[in-house]
Amino acid sequence: MFQKKLLIGDRGGNFSRFGAARRYPLVFLGAILLAAILILALAGPWLYPYDPWEYVGKPLEPPSLAHPLGTNDVGQDLLAELIYGTRTSLEIGLAVGLIGVLLSLLLSLSSVLKGGLWGFSVMRLVDAWLTIPPLLLVLLIVAFVPPRVPVLILALSLFSWAGGTRILRSQGLEIKGELYVEAARAMGASVPYLARRHFLPGLYPLIILSFLVQTRRAILLESSLAFLGLADPQHKSWGVMIQYGMKFMALGDYWVWWLLPPALALGLTLVSLALIGFGLESRFEPTLRS
Amino acid sequence: MSRVLGYLFVLIFILGLNFALPRLLPGDPLTALVGEQDLILTPEFRQELRQRYGLDQPLSQQFVHYLDNLLHGDLGYSFYHQAPVLTVIGPALLWTTLLCGVSFLLSTGLGVWLGVELALQRTRSWAATAVGFCLVFESLPGFLVGMALLLVFSLKLGLFPFFGALEVVPRVSRPVAFGLGVLWHLILPTVTLVLAELPSVALLVRASMLKVLRAPFVLAARARGLGEARIKYRYQARNALLPLITRLGLRFGLLWAVAVPVEVVFAYPGAGQLLFQALLKRDYPLIQGLLLVSILAVLAGNALAEWGYRLADPRVRSQA
Numbered sequence: 001m002f003q004k005k006l007l008i009g010d011r012g013g014n015f016s017r018f019g020a021a022r023r024y025p026l027v028f029l030g031a032i033l034l035a036a037i038l039i040l041a042l043a044g045p046w047l048y049p050y051d052p053w054e055y056v057g058k059p060l061e062p063p064s065l066a067h068p069l070g071t072n073d074v075g076q077d078l079l080a081e082l083i084y085g086t087r088t089s090l091e092i093g094l095a096v097g098l099i100g101v102l103l104s105l106l107l108s109l110s111s112v113l114k115g116g117l118w119g120f121s122v123m124r125l126v127d128a129w130l131t132i133p134p135l136l137l138v139l140l141i142v143a144f145v146p147p148r149v150p151v152l153i154l155a156l157s158l159f160s161w162a163g164g165t166r167i168l169r170s171q172g173l174e175i176k177g178e179l180y181v182e183a184a185r186a187m188g189a190s191v192p193y194l195a196r197r198h199f200l201p202g203l204y205p206l207i208i209l210s211f212l213v214q215t216r217r218a219i220l221l222e223s224s225l226a227f228l229g230l231a232d233p234q235h236k237s238w239g240v241m242i243q244y245g246m247k248f249m250a251l252g253d254y255w256v257w258w259l260l261p262p263a264l265a266l267g268l269t270l271v272s273l274a275l276i277g278f279g280l281e282s283r284f285e286p287t288l289r290s
Numbered sequence: 291m292s293r294v295l296g297y298l299f300v301l302i303f304i305l306g307l308n309f310a311l312p313r314l315l316p317g318d319p320l321t322a323l324v325g326e327q328d329l330i331l332t333p334e335f336r337q338e339l340r341q342r343y344g345l346d347q348p349l350s351q352q353f354v355h356y357l358d359n360l361l362h363g364d365l366g367y368s369f370y371h372q373a374p375v376l377t378v379i380g381p382a383l384l385w386t387t388l389l390c391g392v393s394f395l396l397s398t399g400l401g402v403w404l405g406v407e408l409a410l411q412r413t414r415s416w417a418a419t420a421v422g423f424c425l426v427f428e429s430l431p432g433f434l435v436g437m438a439l440l441l442v443f444s445l446k447l448g449l450f451p452f453f454g455a456l457e458v459v460p461r462v463s464r465p466v467a468f469g470l471g472v473l474w475h476l477i478l479p480t481v482t483l484v485l486a487e488l489p490s491v492a493l494l495v496r497a498s499m500l501k502v503l504r505a506p507f508v509l510a511a512r513a514r515g516l517g518e519a520r521i522k523y524r525y526q527a528r529n530a531l532l533p534l535i536t537r538l539g540l541r542f543g544l545l546w547a548v549a550v551p552v553e554v555v556f557a558y559p560g561a562g563q564l565l566f567q568a569l570l571k572r573d574y575p576l577i578q579g580l581l582l583v584s585i586l587a588v589l590a591g592n593a594l595a596e597w598g599y600r601l602a603d604p605r606v607r608s609q610a
Contacts, residue, residue, distance in 0.1 A: 128296030131592040135547035274429035
């Protein structure tokens with residue numbers, strides 16, 4: 001995974017993996033957590049026999065060997081629901097993160113390299129866009145458009161580009177002032193060449209960081225929307241599980257296997273992404289201090 | 291000036307979206323106006339409503355009509371509540387303003403204090419632990435934290451009420467008991483919002499405080515024999531607060547959005563809870579009215595904060 005490459009990267013070959021883990025414990029911890037969650041999402045449906053839509057047991061069964069997290073109020077398996085919810089969260093999070101980073105890369109590079117009126121209007125738009133509270137506007141959209149997964153991805157992507165554009169642009173402007181860029185320009189380097197050869201390598205720490213930030217935000221927003229009842233009915237979601245689990249919170253110990261697991265899964269996913277981001281940020285600090 | 295243009299663009303985008311969304315719905319835009327009541331309308335009444343809302347006119351005229359209504363404070367009519375949207379959302383907005391206002395003040399004050407201390411005592415082990423906690427709480431969604439607090443302090447320990455905002459106490463004859471009841475219900479949601487908001491403030495203040503720890507003006511102040519407390523707050527923190535102040539408007543908007551699911555957790559009768567109910571009942575005019583007012587309030591707050599910041603800090607004025 002990219003973390004390892006980054007950590008070992010430009011420090012020479014004698015830098016052992018264990019040493020990297022000790023040097024960047026936060027990144028290491030976050031990466032392990034995230035890897036576990038990814039494995040749960042990818043392999044879970046093959047390893048675990050139940051389908052979260054089938055009525056496989058009696059309603060409200062407590063945990064047993066057959067159903068490790070028991071069943072819900074209509075007899076569906078809760079662990080299966082948790083596993084499929086992982087897929088939804090990660091799918092939406094990663095897709096929005098990717099779209100957001102691509103958009104912000106495109107906008108920031110074009111505004112740096114083209115400048116002029118285009119660069120000016122992009123930045124003004126970014127400034128104004130950042131003042132919109134994303135949750136409220138996405139709520140407005142998906143209250144009217146049925147919240148299918150592609151709709152959610154598009155609506156969340158609307159708010160995933162502005163922050164990244166601002167950060168990438170300020171770093172891009174700095175790279176633009178470097179002598180090597182000036183030299184390349186003097187020798188007639190084309191814009192695509194400059195972008196590929198000089199800007200992308202200089203920006204890549206920030207690209208990874210803003211990808212992590214946007215993914216985290218998308219997962220958080222998706223779970224909040226699902227918690228408020230705006231989720232794709234064809235996909236299981238942690239937020240929906242939490243919403244139902246909360247209704248049974250006052251009823252005996254049901255929260256232990258109904259509310260706690262999705263809450264923990266969501267919390268751990270978000271914390272692991274934050275840990276990786278924070279660890280990498282302190283690793284990249286020399287480039288960030290600008 | 292150009293910033294005003296940016297705000298204007300966003301404003302037009304949001305108003306346009308708000309106008310277009312009900313009309314994008316498959317079928318009749320009337321469905322969006324009357325919600326579930328759509329099924330029981332007679333054709334005559336339907337025709338009358340259509341005329342009243344001007345849905346039989348061309349789109350451009352509808353848009354003008356819509357803007358005109360907005361300017362007069364007419365946000366539509368909630369068929370579920372049988373009342374104009376503005377009167378339905380009024381009390382809810384007041385509760386949310388109370389909740390968000392208190393949390394905002396507390397999280398800003400405590401966050402600044404914590405951030406300053408974290409930077410000054412960065413070598414102590416408690417500071418490292420606190421930074422870790424800040425990181426974790428910063429990334430957790432507010433409604434999860436709220437649920438944990440509700441579970442522990444209300445359901446298990448029984449220390450706090452677990453829904454609503456008021457005690458059933460006559461307001462006029464026993465004002466003290468009434469006030470205490472309001473306060474009592476306010477505590478857990480406020481703690482939740484503070485826990486969600488304080489870490490980012492503390493981390494931000496800490497980061498900018500670290501930059502001015504060894505600034506020359508600090509050395510100069512020490513050389514003049516000023517007290518440490520004075521140096522800490524009047525000289526260091528004052529400079530470190532700059533990035534926080536630029537984000538005050540943004541943070542209030544974020545807080546408002548975090549409050550929506552948190553109010554649902556605590557069944558607090560604010561805008562978030564009302565929105566949740568409106569979503570369940572598909573009460574579209576109410577959904578639109580609530581979100582539009584919230585978004586516009588946040589935008590206005592941002593514009594105000596930016597303007598105030600310009601007045602407060604001469605350096606920004608010269609940059610612009």
